[in-house]
Amino acid sequence: MSYAIWRNDMSLQAAELMEELLAETRRVLSSGKYVLGGQLAEFESAFSKYHDIPFTVGVASGTEALYLALKAVGVGEGAEVITTPFTFIGTVTAIRMCNAKPVFVDIDPSTYNIKVSAIEPLISKRTKAIMPVHLYGRIAAMNEIGELAKKYSIPIVEDAAQAHGSLYHGKKAGTFGHLAAFSFYPSKNLGAYGDAGAITTDNEEMHRRLKLMRNYGQETVYEQVMDGVNSRLDELQAAFLTVKLKHLDKWNLQRRKIADLYRNELPSEYCVLPEESPFEVNNYHVYVIRVQKRERLVQFLESRGIQTNIYYPKPLHLQIPNQDLGYKLGDFPESERASKEVLALPMYAEMPETVVHDVAGAIRDFYLG
Numbered sequence: 261m262s263y264a265i266w267r268n269d270m271s272l273q274a275a276e277l278m279e280e281l282l283a284e285t286r287r288v289l290s291s292g293k294y295v296l297g298g299q300l301a302e303f304e305s306a307f308s309k310y311h312d313i314p315f316t317v318g319v320a321s322g323t324e325a326l327y328l329a330l331k332a333v334g335v336g337e338g339a340e341v342i343t344t345p346f347t348f349i350g351t352v353t354a355i356r357m358c359n360a361k362p363v364f365v366d367i368d369p370s371t372y373n374i375k376v377s378a379i380e381p382l383i384s385k386r387t388k389a390i391m392p393v394h395l396y397g398r399i400a401a402m403n404e405i406g407e408l409a410k411k412y413s414i415p416i417v418e419d420a421a422q423a424h425g426s427l428y429h430g431k432k433a434g435t436f437g438h439l440a441a442f443s444f445y446p447s448k449n450l451g452a453y454g455d456a457g458a459i460t461t462d463n464e465e466m467h468r469r470l471k472l473m474r475n476y477g478q479e480t481v482y483e484q485v486m487d488g489v490n491s492r493l494d495e496l497q498a499a500f501l502t503v504k505l506k507h508l509d510k511w512n513l514q515r516r517k518i519a520d521l522y523r524n525e526l527p528s529e530y531c532v533l534p535e536e537s538p539f540e541v542n543n544y545h546v547y548v549i550r551v552q553k554r555e556r557l558v559q560f561l562e563s564r565g566i567q568t569n570i571y572y573p574k575p576l577h578l579q580i581p582n583q584d585l586g587y588k589l590g591d592f593p594e595s596e597r598a599s600k601e602v603l604a605l606p607m608y609a610e611m612p613e614t615v616v617h618d619v620a621g622a623i624r625d626f627y628l629g
């Protein structure tokens with residue numbers, strides 16, 4: 261189906277920046293240096309400055325950022341990593357890549373983030389990391405998670421893939437844990453034009469290890485000093501991300517204005533709207549509501565030419581590759597309930613206000629008949 265209203269129209273942002281992006285393309289192509297060059301160093305410096313954190317390591321994707329971060333804190337075979345089952349598949353893929361075991365904790369239904377009070381009973385001598393996910397752009401309860409991690413001397417690896425520029429008690433996502441992983445998949449608030457990712461840290465030794473690990477473990481060319489992989493953020497994507505980073509706060513503000521419009525126009529008697537506390541700033545990577553009769557609503561919106569998405573229709577404990585973990589239907593009721601009710605409405609920084617009116621009106625028409 262061809263939609264009149266897309267869930268996310270990424271072409272508008274590309275059009276806005278086209279001349280600058282083309283100029284960067286010419287500059288990189290003319291340089292003759294396409295991997296591990298000056299553009300990557302420039303982006304890493306700019307991303308670190310944006311977060312007020314010393315170190316950034318650019319890598320090939322958000323999933324590999326998680327994987328390398330976990331490996332850097334010592335997650336390996338036989339280890340356990342505590343995380344949530346209500347997240348993108350890549351969160352657990354990274355744990356599996358380490359030959360480690362995901363240990364799931366249900367979500368807080370008001371935030372969709374990991375339920376902090378349920379973490380401590382699952383901590384064991386095999387727990388080598390806690391990996392909270394900042395879902396939909398809303399930062400997990402990092403103060404409480406930080407206290408718990410400190411009590412048991414367990415590293416935190418933030419999955420900040422959806423939280424570029426989000427704030428919690430005045431601090432940006434990616435600055436709470438020992439390490440944090442970001443995705444720059446094209447649909448992200450800060451998106452590349454292909455796969456890309458990064459890891460942030462304030463630990464100099466971690467920074468050194470990660471730079472080695474992303475490039476085969478080589479200290480110098482053909483001189484390997486540790487195990488590593490090929491996971492490098494290329495020069496062209498780094499140049500594009502440097503251009504786009506300058507606009508991130510503006511784009512996030514535009515998303516928040518759209519979220520305010522939704523909040524004012526959606527029929528709250530039929531939709532559970534996103535909450536926001538006074539001490540946080542959500543980047544609204546996606547605008548997710550909870551509804552009844554979701555499948556019928558989706559079909560109705562499609563008939564009006566409105567595209568929506570479901571993030572996520574099946575929690576990870578019910579996915580086939582995780583059946584060996586021994587979880588079953590009913591083990592994480594809040595995650596399972598959310599998977600049947602959440603719906604992502606159109607949301608992108610360049611979205612016209614008229615789209616909000618059309619979407620809210622269509623939802624109201626559906627429920628009011």
